[in-house]
Amino acid sequence: xxxxxxNLKVAIIEALNLEDVSKxxxxxxxxxxxxxxGLDSIDALELIVLxxxxxGVKVENPEDGKDIFQxxxxxxxxxxxxxx
Amino acid sequence: MKVYINxxxxxxxxxxxxxxxxxxxxxxxxxxxxxxQEPIYKDIINPRLLRRMSRxxxxxxxxxxxxxxxxxxxxxxxxxxxxxxxxxQDTEKFLSDIVTSEEGILSPTAFIQSTHNTVAGxxxxxxxxxxxxxxxxxxxxxxxxxxxxGVLRIKEGSNNILVAGADEMTDEVAAIIKAMDxxxxxxxxxxxxxxxxxxxxxxxxxxxxxxRSLNNLSEEEVSGEAIEFLSHHNLTSEDIDxxxxxxxxxxxxxxxxxxxxxxxTTLVNFKRVTGEFLTAVAFGYQLGVNALLTQxxxxxxxxxxxxxxxxxxxxxxxxxxGFNHSFGLLSK
Numbered sequence: 001x002x003x004x005x006x007n008l009k010v011a012i013i014e015a016l017n018l019e020d021v022s023k024x025x026x027x028x029x030x031x032x033x034x035x036x037x038g039l040d041s042i043d044a045l046e047l048i049v050l051x052x053x054x055x056g057v058k059v060e061n062p063e064d065g066k067d068i069f070q071x072x073x074x075x076x077x078x079x080x081x082x083x084x
Numbered sequence: 085m086k087v088y089i090n091x092x093x094x095x096x097x098x099x100x101x102x103x104x105x106x107x108x109x110x111x112x113x114x115x116x117x118x119x120x121q122e123p124i125y126k127d128i129i130n131p132r133l134l135r136r137m138s139r140x141x142x143x144x145x146x147x148x149x150x151x152x153x154x155x156x157x158x159x160x161x162x163x164x165x166x167x168x169x170x171x172x173q174d175t176e177k178f179l180s181d182i183v184t185s186e187e188g189i190l191s192p193t194a195f196i197q198s199t200h201n202t203v204a205g206x207x208x209x210x211x212x213x214x215x216x217x218x219x220x221x222x223x224x225x226x227x228x229x230x231x232x233x234g235v236l237r238i239k240e241g242s243n244n245i246l247v248a249g250a251d252e253m254t255d256e257v258a259a260i261i262k263a264m265d266x267x268x269x270x271x272x273x274x275x276x277x278x279x280x281x282x283x284x285x286x287x288x289x290x291x292x293x294x295x296r297s298l299n300n301l302s303e304e305e306v307s308g309e310a311i312e313f314l315s316h317h318n319l320t321s322e323d324i325d326x327x328x329x330x331x332x333x334x335x336x337x338x339x340x341x342x343x344x345x346x347x348x349t350t351l352v353n354f355k356r357v358t359g360e361f362l363t364a365v366a367f368g369y370q371l372g373v374n375a376l377l378t379q380x381x382x383x384x385x386x387x388x389x390x391x392x393x394x395x396x397x398x399x400x401x402x403x404x405x406g407f408n409h410s411f412g413l414l415s416k
Contacts, residue, residue, distance in 0.1 A: 015191075017135040044190040052189050079398060 005076045015050045016043050028072045036071075044069060051075070057082045087238045087292045090287035090416075091154035092369040093147040096122050098357045101147070104372060107382040118256040118273035122146075135212065138173040138194050140252035143276035144203035149246050149416040152211070155272065155280035161242035162216040163204050166230035166249045168223060168362020170200030176256050187319045192288075195234070203250055209215040224404025227363040228297045232414075233307065235292065238271045243283045249366030250276035261314035268405075269332040273359020277366035278322055293397075293413035301409050303341035310401065311345050313411045321346040325395040326375060328352045328368050330402035331387075338403050343388070346399070350390035352381055365402040369412060372398040376416040 009023035012032075021037065030036045033044070047069055051057045057066055057079050068078045094100045097118035098107050111121065125134055127205060128146045137145065144165060152160060177194040196202075201219035208217050216237075220229040227249030234247040253274040261272065285291065296313050298352055314320060325344055331339050331353045343351060352375075354368040375381045400412035 019135060020131055042136070042192055042196065049191050053185070068086050 001076060004079060005023065005072050006081070008072055008076055011050055011054055012047070015046050026072060030071060032052065032069055032071060047075070055079045055083055086285070087235050087281070088289040089292050089373050090244075090285065091151045091280045092291050092370045092373050093124060093154065093275065094275065094367055095143045095147055096277075096367050097121060097273050098358060098359050100357070100367070100370070102151070103374075104278050107384070109255075109316055110209035110382070110384050113271075115150040116160075116255075116262070116272070116279050117253045117254040118271055119253070120273075120275045126147040129210070133206075136197065137206065138171055138197060139274075140167070140171050140276070141197065141203055141206055142175065144250035144278070145206050146250055147244055147276045147278035148207045149210065149251075151156045151248075151278040151280050152246060154235070155244065155246045155282070156353050157246075158279055159213050160210060160244045160246040160280065162218065162234070162237055163207050163213060163246045164216075164220070164233050165201070165207075166205040166220045166222070166227035166231045166363050166366070167203065167246075168202055168220060168221065168226045168251050169305065171198050171202050172257055173252055174202075176254060182411055189390050191253070195229050203248070203295075207246070209246075214229045224362055224402075224408030225297050225410065227366045228235050228295060228408075228410045228412075229411035231279075231292075231295055231369070232297070233281075235295065238283055245281045246278065248276060249277035249359045252259075255363065259385045269360040270334060270355075273355075273361050274365065275358050275361070275364070275367055277370040279366075279369065279400045286308075288377060290376045291415040292398065293415050294411045295410065297408070297410045299408060301338075301403075301412070303337050303408075304410060306338050306341040306401075306403075307345045309409070310399070310411065311353075313413070314399070317340075317413055319397065319413075321349070322372040322379060322397045324349050325390070325392045326350045326372075326381065326398045328353060328354055328366055328372050328375075328398060328400045330360075332366055332405070333390055334362050338409075339387075339401075342401050348390055350381070350386060350392065350395075352385045353387055354385065354387050358393075362406075363402065365400070365410060365412075368400045368402055371415045373413075376414060
């Protein structure tokens with residue numbers, strides 16, 4: 001699980017081109033949207049693409065996105081639960 | 085009514101963005117095209133917005149924000165951008181994503197940013213400008229038509245119009261040009277230049293006296309049109325101190341046609357800086373403004389040196405493969 005979170009951070013930095021952010025700066029529990037990393041709705045779409053491409057996990061219901069993309073912890077839990 | 089260029093900014097394959105270093109150190113280039121020397125964008129554009137921008141957007145936005153700042157304009161009367169190929173890097177990314185994902189799920193950013201009007205749109209979003217926002221995509225006249233729109237707006241009562249020209253080159257486009265055997269120019273290039281057009285000028289302004297765009301001219305017609313253009317502005321060839329031309333190869337019959345009717349003037353080739361691309365002429369105008377303000381032109385660009393030591397009137401002539409031709413007149 002910890003390795004998954006570390007890999008996820010690297011993948012997010014790369015996919016969202018967060019040049020000024022290192023993986024050490026991303027707290028597992030910190031919110032990714034708004035106050036945290038300051039991600040926005042386009043980033044949410046990029047994250048959906050990332051999960052499907054890199055982890056083979058689909059976000060079937062867009063309304064679930066708010067809970068899934070809350071933090072690194074919630075994304076990692078979603079991947080672990082749904083990855084086949 | 086007069087139209088003044090109150091500020092300019094340019095990113096080109098030579099150092100041109102920092103005006104204190106303007107064309108001072110002549111950089112040699114390797115590779116299939118001249119790549120722009122880009123500034124540190126974090127100093128100019130909010131890093132949070134910067135992360136999604138491709139090179140053409142960064143170049144277009146950075147030069148536009150700098151020109152606006154230099155002119156002391158917070159909200160321009162309109163934003164008008166000319167681009168030949170638009171955001172080709174994002175278009176390539178989007179198309180290659182379609183292929184690699186076998187038409188599956190695609191990254192939204194490249195799609196959103198792949199449209200030609202992204203540059204003008206990003207400028208408007210950054211400065212919160214709700215005025216008219218136009219993008220001209222007219223091959224070798226893309227910048228000229230943007231400039232003409234700006235001039236017409238000034239004449240219709242608007243003020244402080246932001247006009248920019250921007251194009252980026254990619255390895256993919258360079259390879260396609262080569263494969264199509266469309267490589268009949270000395271070198272291809274890229275860059276962006278931005279201008280603020282205003283009703284009133286100052287000591288640091290240059291008057292944009294006029295512009296004219298024409299298509300499909302013979303060399304003889306270019307000679308005639310050059311004289312007619314000057315005559316339309318009550319000038320003769322003797323009144324011109326410098327002619328800035330865009331030669332896409334060093335043996336260019338259209339430039340000889342210009343030289344035949346304006347023989348004793350300083351002749352300058354701006355494409356030695358930019359290489360060839362669809363909006364390269366924007367740098368020609370920026371070079372002209374800079375020459376009038378500093379009374380100097382880098383020796384690397386001079387084809388013929390005239391006898392006049394001070395510059396008051398500069399003719400800009402460009403053509404794109406003999407198809408799109410344009411004239412512009414700058415005065416100080």
